[in-house]
Amino acid sequence: MTLNLITKYQPSSIGSKNLTIYKLSPNENPLGTNKLVRRQLQINRIKLEGYSVIIYNKLIQDVANMYNLNKKQIVLGNRSDELLSLLCFAWLKEGDEVIISEHGSLLHKTQVLVAHAIPVIIKDFNNKIDINNIIRSINTRTKMIFITMPTNPTGSFLTIREISQLSILLKPTNILLILDMTYSGYVGDDRYPIKMNTNIVVIKTLSEIYGLTPLGLGWMYGRTNIIKLIEKVRSSFNTNRIAQIAGSIALTDPQQHYLSRSFNMFWLIKIIVILREANFYISRSYANFVVIKFDKKLPISLIENYVAKCNTNVKRMSEYKLFNSIRVSVGLPRENIMLTNHLKKLKKHRFVLVTHRTEEGIKQYWKI
Template structure:
């Protein structure tokens, strides 16, 4: 055998592990582990996808001009400052590839999205993890961790899997405290769900900045997770760098068509957000009454903490729920071993989870 090996550092990357989607021996399990929208995509997006699939032999628009235009119209942006990707995951990797190298550092929070660490290591950089306060991004902790080697700061706002967020004033304070050669990456995957008055996804901050990027996705509220479409709004110099390193056709034609239709169907988005708001309120009322702590949620999921008393652990709850055909997301890999994350589902799905958790916490059923 030859001596071909990956470059130093690749073997240290822990591969991303998605949430479970099946239960052995059970058909039609209820999957609430991946923060997928229960209302599905806009019917207009389905129609656009099917029509575009009639010409699958044709390469897509490599500059995705129509998609950038649709995003720009929806949010009042300059389309020239938009870059699209194969999900926002690809954009994190492209940003790290373009702006980091061996010995550089990127900061993320202790319960931050796992792909930040992976993208950093894949680019040859060193991930620097900082503590959170009350399971929430701590601006002071991030600023204290900045060194001469820092090149990027990743924060998800709202964060996954905690579901917490920081107000836009805190985001601005973070950005103002960073050196001009450090890029702030604001991951707004769940931005559409947040209805708090002190929240902004970061569009205005990015518009007036040379070292801040906001990323968004069509996987969550728009329901296009299978199609892998994300986008970034960034300064011109960042856009130029990303367009130099990305693949020439990194977003498929049917995916572009579906995304254009989805972002134009604001009524469907509004319905999804209203359904989510209703159930966040109900879950945060009912679950604590069962003895399950719930972190204040603003996205499309709730993070539940189990006390561990009398055997009521997250692991035991996960096993019990699976016996009922229900899949939630354990979060031990995010240093939250006493928690499970539940995606907001349809009415009947949420009622089913509540009933199962009631039986588990009360020690009834099997």
């Protein structure tokens, strides 16, 4: 069965149950929800007993105004996840192929399998999507190409020149180029903006950068026939009223976006510089997280347990084929400094693998 090929998502859960756990694994905005959003939601006294198409349409218009887009080419969804699932459901049939990055979101593979299509995993180069590998993988069965911008977990992205090159190549075909830009709000690079072409579908969220992650509000932009198709198969009320109102309010406050991105950029660079100076291998990231690679001699479970001593949980990367690595989200200043100091001490410790022979057999454990 197809479902047997899918691995259930497991959130990180490392840390003491008796102390505060600093979550540096789920890529949340440490600055929290926009104050304007919190205040306005209280004032509005939202009525929860009825549906509202008016608010849904207002948010679409607000998104269109913000990004100078045609509102008829926008559809809302419950996070980017639902929109990607709807695309797979509506566009794919059994036996179709979808090209996915080796280090892209694990959910992409799941969504393709559920649609009874075939995920084609391409190799990345230096933790970045390789366009040449994408081109070599295209055949008559290819129906979609998923690209995360920036990628999760590595935080890299394809430039506007690379995306344009791929888009031009795909124009004579019926292949959809899907850009999952969930973490785009954190990117401050002139090479990043995307031109909306006819064969490109862009998916973004109003969650991460605005501190609205639990509300799970996403939106998709594509050519009219694709949007009409998604409108047919989506649930009539797939985004809740509170999320819609909060999204509209958040878009009226560009200061929150600027503050969150500036804060993230400062601490992201600071974490990378500190750990590189301590001889850690850590790639440049343009999102709100970084991947840290460790010496192969030490098992990743040991490193996770060591980090947990400061009541911090992180995300292991083995399921993304990034072995002996962890992903760390940017947190509040105290959390960031605590983590980097703890990792720097890790370099100075000598870990010894102790072996004991008992009646039950051989037992091994690490000690400092």
